[in-house]
Amino acid sequence: APQFPRYTRAEVAQHRTPKERVWVTYGTEVFDVTDFVELHPGGPDKILLAAGGALEPFWALYAVHGQPHVLELLRDYKVGEL
Numbered sequence: 001a002p003q004f005p006r007y008t009r010a011e012v013a014q015h016r017t018p019k020e021r022v023w024v025t026y027g028t029e030v031f032d033v034t035d036f037v038e039l040h041p042g043g044p045d046k047i048l049l050a051a052g053g054a055l056e057p058f059w060a061l062y063a064v065h066g067q068p069h070v071l072e073l074l075r076d077y078k079v080g081e082l
């Protein structure tokens with residue numbers, strides 16, 4: 001299995017805009033979703049609400065994300081582990 005670098009939540013929180021790259025966490029995994037922001041079916045504004053932090057509080061409200069194809073998409077953007 002590939003080895004990913006480890007990051008702290010404080011480091012992830014420094015990536016909140018496309019200019020500084022948009023990072024999110026899901027579980028203990030870290031993703032750079034900058035290149036997906038403009039492709040998001042729910043729009044760029046909504047996805048940016050989670051920028052720099054955890055997806056879970058938002059995905060708890062928008063159950064559309066609880067489908068296998070959404071997690072498969074996310075996997076392509078993985079850059080690290082917490």
Ligand code: HEM
Pocket residue numbers: 024033036040041042043046047048049050055058059062064065067069070073074
């Ligand atoms: C829809 C991915 C973050 C709100 C979707 C869909 C995908 C997706 C693939 C379409 C699902 C389908 O119809 O089968 C992602 C990813 C995210 C993310 C990869 C983070 C990396 C968020 C956040 C919010 C959000 C943080 C809200 C604050 C929505 C909404 C829709 C949606 C409202 C439904 C759009 C519609 O069908 O009109 N998202 N999402 N998403 N997302 Fe996200």
